[in-house]
Amino acid sequence: MALMRFDPFRDIDRLAEQALAGARTARSLPMEALRRGDQFIIALDVPGITSEDIDVTIERNVIEITARRRPLRQDGDQLIVDERPQGEFRRQLFLGDNLDANQLSAAVADGVLTLTVPVSAQNKPRKVAIGTAGEAHETTATASAPRQTVDA
Numbered sequence: 001m002a003l004m005r006f007d008p009f010r011d012i013d014r015l016a017e018q019a020l021a022g023a024r025t026a027r028s029l030p031m032e033a034l035r036r037g038d039q040f041i042i043a044l045d046v047p048g049i050t051s052e053d054i055d056v057t058i059e060r061n062v063i064e065i066t067a068r069r070r071p072l073r074q075d076g077d078q079l080i081v082d083e084r085p086q087g088e089f090r091r092q093l094f095l096g097d098n099l100d101a102n103q104l105s106a107a108v109a110d111g112v113l114t115l116t117v118p119v120s121a122q123n124k125p126r127k128v129a130i131g132t133a134g135e136a137h138e139t140t141a142t143a144s145a146p147r148q149t150v151d152a
Contacts, residue, residue: 029067029091040099040117044091047111048084054113056106061095063104065113 032043046054046067053068067089073079095101100120107114 029065029089031091038119040119042093042115042117044113044115045111046108046113049108049111051108054108056104056113056115058101058104061097061099061101063093063095063101063115065091065093065115067113 030045034041044065049067049069053070055064055066057064057066069084069086069089071082071084071086073082095117098119099117101117103118105116
């Protein structure tokens with residue numbers, strides 16, 4: 001014997017969620033982004049989606065992630081409950097000019113798509129050589145106009 005609790009608002013909530021599914025598309029691929037040293041790491045949740053069902057494309061400085069989740073059911077199955085989001089999910093990320101999109105790498109493990117984008121070589125922090133005060137003064141004096149003296 002199966003015991004089920006009766007909730008008259010359950011179907012209303014389910015219908016409201018389905019109607020608003022289009023508004024939740026951006027949240028369907030929750031994301032975490034961080035900088036670790038000279039690279040940016042972006043992690044997106046893609047539970048139940050295989051690497052064959054994920055596309056990552058780059059055009060200029062825009063990364064587009066498309067993931068497809070297919071229903072588990074087959075012909076002849078009797079559907080009892082279907083609350084899992086299905087279909088195609090997209091997310092666009094706009095990269096700054098300081099990142100090297102050509103070196104982007106992607107990997108999927110344990111339901112997480114991880115994108116790694118290195119900082120471009122010209123935008124990495126670099127050490128600037130500092131000369132002595134005498135060298136800086138000489139450089140400035142030779143570059144400036146001749147000095148005039150005023151008799152007092």
